[in-house]
Each structure stands twice: as structure tokens, then as C-alpha cells.
Amino acid sequence: MAESESEKEEAAMEAFMDRFRGPERYEGAFSPSNWEQEFDQIPMFMKKAPSEIDPMKNPDLACLQSIIFDEEQTHEEQAKIYKNEGNDYFKEKDYKKAIIAYTEGLKKKCNDVELNTVLHTNRAAAQFHLGNYRSALNDAIAARKLKPNHLKAITRGALCHLQLRHFSEAIMWCEEGLRTDPKEKKLLETRAKADRLKRTEERDFRKAKLQGKREQSQKEALLQAIKDRNIKLSLASSEDDTEISTGLAEMSLDGLSSESALGAKVCLQEDGSLTWPVLFLYPEHGQSDFISTFHEESRFVDHLVVMFEELPPWDLERKYIPSELELYYEDEERGDIYQIDTETTLLQALQHQRYFVKAGTPAFLVLVKHVPFSENYFLGKKVHRLK
Structure with missing residues (x-):
């Protein structure tokens, strides 16, 4: 019995599909089980670039990098590329790689003051997110040396001082920034918080000092009461032994502390x-x-x-x-x-x-x-x- 036209078409389709089911694959084909990993090795589709690029193992990626960082590019152009790369890492919250990128940009030592200011300010932000407040503050200071009224650098520096509990310095930075923009919300909030924490710290210091004086007075009265009763304290040697006064020189505070x-x-x-x-x-x-x-x-x-x-x-x-x-x-x-x-x-x-x-x-x-x-x-x- 002759095959119908539809049966012939179905047989031809099965024969075509068998070519992909067999052990032999066409040259350059992806593996059915690891195709995602293989796809990620193509430079244009990489999610993350390797930390070190070997031209022998990754010729395509090395070629692409050489195009991006062309030796003929100026230092300003290369620094800008690193800045953009750092910004991309920053958006992904990969702050360590962002810092590396901004640092590479600064190493170019280009003559663009604005660009260098941004690189320092952005690196300060990345350091801040990692909790490296002193390093972030150093970058904010460096940015202000290049551009004293740079608001982002001032804001970042004020926040660093706040985290380091340098409340007076934080207030000073905020006030300097507010002279440039009196309505800058972040600076207003930071100044208010720093002022509140400063007053709290000063109050606690006064209370602790007063309490220390009160305790010292009570201890002096206690030692005097013991001396008046002719009670003897063991004079064990101690670096913390303290003489309250000449009249109590023979009394040891260590015996009471x-x-x-x-x-x-x-x-x-x-x-x-x-x-x-x-x-x-x-x-x-x-x-x-x-x-x-x-x-x-x-x-x-x-x-x-x-x-x-x-x-x-x-x-x-x-x-x-x-x-x-x-x-x-x-x-x-x-x-x-x-x-x-x-x-x-x-x-x-x-x-x-x-x-x-x-x-x-x-x-x-x-x-x-x-x-x-x-x-x-x-x-x-x-x-x-x-x-």
C-alpha cells in the first residue's frame, strides 16, 4: 500500500531529528547538558569576566579587552572606561570590584579634575558600603582637595564622620555643604542627627564625670571611716593602688575595689x-x-x-x-x-x-x-x- 503524503512528511521529519539525537553533533554545537555554561564562555554573553585573562586560553576575550583599552586611547578616556565599569559593579552591589575599577581609573592620573573628583567620590561610596569609613573619608577629603564644593564628596565625608562618631566634624562638613545648597536634604538630616548625638554624648560625659566625682567622694569618706576605726587593710602590692591623700597614704584602695x-x-x-x-x-x-x-x-x-x-x-x-x-x-x-x-x-x-x-x-x-x-x-x- 502506497504511503500517503502526510506519512512521507512525518518520516522525513523523524530522519532530520535523528541527526541531532545520535552521538555525532554538528561542529561547534552546544552540549545538551552544559549548554548554559558553554554559552557563558562567549565574551559577548559573559555574566562575569575572569579575574585574569590568558590570551592563549581566552583569545576572544583578550581581543575584546584590547579593543576596549586601546593603547592609543588617552588617559582620560581609559579612566572614564574604568569609572563606568566601577559604576556597573556598584549598581550590582559588588563594591569590592567597584573599588578596584575606580582605583585603576585613578592610576591613569589623567588631567581631568572633574573625572578624578568623581572617581574619588565614587570609591568613597563603595568603601562606605563595605564599612571602611576611614578609607571612605580619605577619598572624600581627596575629592574635596580637587573640588572643594563637590556636594557628593561633602555628603559622603559627613556621613563617614558620623559613623566614626566625629560629631563636631560631621556638623562642620554639613554646614560647609549647606552653604552651597541650603536645601540639600541629606546634609540637613545628617547635621540634625550629628547634633543630637553630640548633645547626647556630651550629656553622658557630664553624667559619667559627675558620677565619678561622687564615687570618689564616697570612697574617700569610706576610707576615712575605716581609718577612724583603726581597721587595717591588707596592703597587697598593686599597680592600681592609689593614695587618696597624705593622711590616708597607708590605706590601700585595692582592698576596697x-x-x-x-x-x-x-x-x-x-x-x-x-x-x-x-x-x-x-x-x-x-x-x-x-x-x-x-x-x-x-x-x-x-x-x-x-x-x-x-x-x-x-x-x-x-x-x-x-x-x-x-x-x-x-x-x-x-x-x-x-x-x-x-x-x-x-x-x-x-x-x-x-x-x-x-x-x-x-x-x-x-x-x-x-x-x-x-x-x-x-x-x-x-x-x-x-x-
């Missing part, structure tokens, strides 16, 4: 009394108690009664009963041990002839009477006991 782990420190109350952070150490069990505000007129026994109203979980032998406890302090310089009557007040203990307050926190040893650990603890040490 160091706070405890819980942030407590000695305080002078409004009625003139002192409260101290006090540390109780239990060497038998490696335990401790901390009282953040121990009033100087309070007795040790009153605190011990409260602290041991319920026996602590580490006291398995149930022997830490207030009436059975003894209180001591150690003279680290001599290695002697002094016993303190639990009926005495903190102030009386601090006024002992060999007691030195270390790091602003009085510390005392608590031991149980007539137990083997307590007896052994004092072996080899001179103990000054209560009579």
Missing part, C-alpha cells in the same frame, strides 16, 4: 556605720558561708545561731551547734592563729592588733571545740587563745 564573687563590698551607711561582706570557712569539711551585709555592731554568735538553726547537710555527725563552735582568724604574715570570742562584734574583731582585711572581705575560721580535727589543725602553729 575588689568585690566578692557575689558582688558585695564594704559600705558606709547614712548613719555613719559600716557593713561588710564576711566569709566563714569550715576547714574540716571544705565548706563556707557568705554574709553579704554583716553590720559592724552585730555579734558573731547572733549570726551563727541563725546560720545553724538547722544543721547543714554536710554535718553528718551533727556537731555544729552554735554553743560548741569556736572562731579564729589567721595572721598570714606571721602564720599565727588568733581566737575570737563569739560574743564580740565584728568591729571588735576587725580592731584586733593583727587583723588585716584582705580584698575587702573579712574571713574567719569556724571549728568545733574539743574534736580531733580542731586539735590537729593547729599543730605547728602558734595559737593565741582566749584567756
Whole structure:
């Protein structure tokens, strides 16, 4: 049976398509799987040019570049090409490449003042977007040296000063620009912001200075109160030790500036009394108690009664009963041990002839009477006991 005309046409179309389905392709054809990558290698259609162009590997691209940067072109023409290239990168927010392009343009050292001013100003903008505010400011300054009233350079420089917290300089740049254009919105906004931040900074500085004076006055009063009580601070050597006055030369500020782990420190109350952070150490069990505000007129026994109203979980032998406890302090310089009557007040203990307050926190040893650990603890040490 003879084939119809339509069947012949369909067979011819299939034969034509088979030429493209087979393993052989026409010369220069794109790969079906990588055609987009191959297409991007054509210079006219490249999305991004390679950082380095090898004439042997990319002859077409090298040829195109030589046409663009013709050696016969003037420095002004080449610098303008780099400026336009930088602007394209800037629009794509590729600020690093924009900076490179503007820099290449400036390297041409052309005699066009306007063009060089624009190159510096545009590079300043790119540097600004990367957060390189000092570099951006240097470019703005360079642009103004070429053209003092260039508004874009002035605006960019003012913004750089603002970011660098040079508020007075930012205001000055804005005012210089506003003399050229009193209605320039960006300059008006920048000046207002810089003025507001400057006043805030000055206010905070005054407050900090006043607070510093107040704290210094309070510390002087505190040291004087300690001296009046004949309480001795540990004079540990420190570069930060400061003498408040000749009369307080023997007092160490270092002993008061160091706070405890819980942030407590000695305080002078409004009625003139002192409260101290006090540390109780239990060497038998490696335990401790901390009282953040121990009033100087309070007795040790009153605190011990409260602290041991319920026996602590580490006291398995149930022997830490207030009436059975003894209180001591150690003279680290001599290695002697002094016993303190639990009926005495903190102030009386601090006024002992060999007691030195270390790091602003009085510390005392608590031991149980007539137990083997307590007896052994004092072996080899001179103990000054209560009579």
C-alpha cells in the first residue's frame, strides 16, 4: 500500500531529528547538558569576566579587552572606561570590584579634575558600603582637595564622620555643604542627627564625670571611716593602688575595689556605720558561708545561731551547734592563729592588733571545740587563745 503524503512528511521529519539525537553533533554545537555554561564562555554573553585573562586560553576575550583599552586611547578616556565599569559593579552591589575599577581609573592620573573628583567620590561610596569609613573619608577629603564644593564628596565625608562618631566634624562638613545648597536634604538630616548625638554624648560625659566625682567622694569618706576605726587593710602590692591623700597614704584602695564573687563590698551607711561582706570557712569539711551585709555592731554568735538553726547537710555527725563552735582568724604574715570570742562584734574583731582585711572581705575560721580535727589543725602553729 502506497504511503500517503502526510506519512512521507512525518518520516522525513523523524530522519532530520535523528541527526541531532545520535552521538555525532554538528561542529561547534552546544552540549545538551552544559549548554548554559558553554554559552557563558562567549565574551559577548559573559555574566562575569575572569579575574585574569590568558590570551592563549581566552583569545576572544583578550581581543575584546584590547579593543576596549586601546593603547592609543588617552588617559582620560581609559579612566572614564574604568569609572563606568566601577559604576556597573556598584549598581550590582559588588563594591569590592567597584573599588578596584575606580582605583585603576585613578592610576591613569589623567588631567581631568572633574573625572578624578568623581572617581574619588565614587570609591568613597563603595568603601562606605563595605564599612571602611576611614578609607571612605580619605577619598572624600581627596575629592574635596580637587573640588572643594563637590556636594557628593561633602555628603559622603559627613556621613563617614558620623559613623566614626566625629560629631563636631560631621556638623562642620554639613554646614560647609549647606552653604552651597541650603536645601540639600541629606546634609540637613545628617547635621540634625550629628547634633543630637553630640548633645547626647556630651550629656553622658557630664553624667559619667559627675558620677565619678561622687564615687570618689564616697570612697574617700569610706576610707576615712575605716581609718577612724583603726581597721587595717591588707596592703597587697598593686599597680592600681592609689593614695587618696597624705593622711590616708597607708590605706590601700585595692582592698576596697575588689568585690566578692557575689558582688558585695564594704559600705558606709547614712548613719555613719559600716557593713561588710564576711566569709566563714569550715576547714574540716571544705565548706563556707557568705554574709553579704554583716553590720559592724552585730555579734558573731547572733549570726551563727541563725546560720545553724538547722544543721547543714554536710554535718553528718551533727556537731555544729552554735554553743560548741569556736572562731579564729589567721595572721598570714606571721602564720599565727588568733581566737575570737563569739560574743564580740565584728568591729571588735576587725580592731584586733593583727587583723588585716584582705580584698575587702573579712574571713574567719569556724571549728568545733574539743574534736580531733580542731586539735590537729593547729599543730605547728602558734595559737593565741582566749584567756
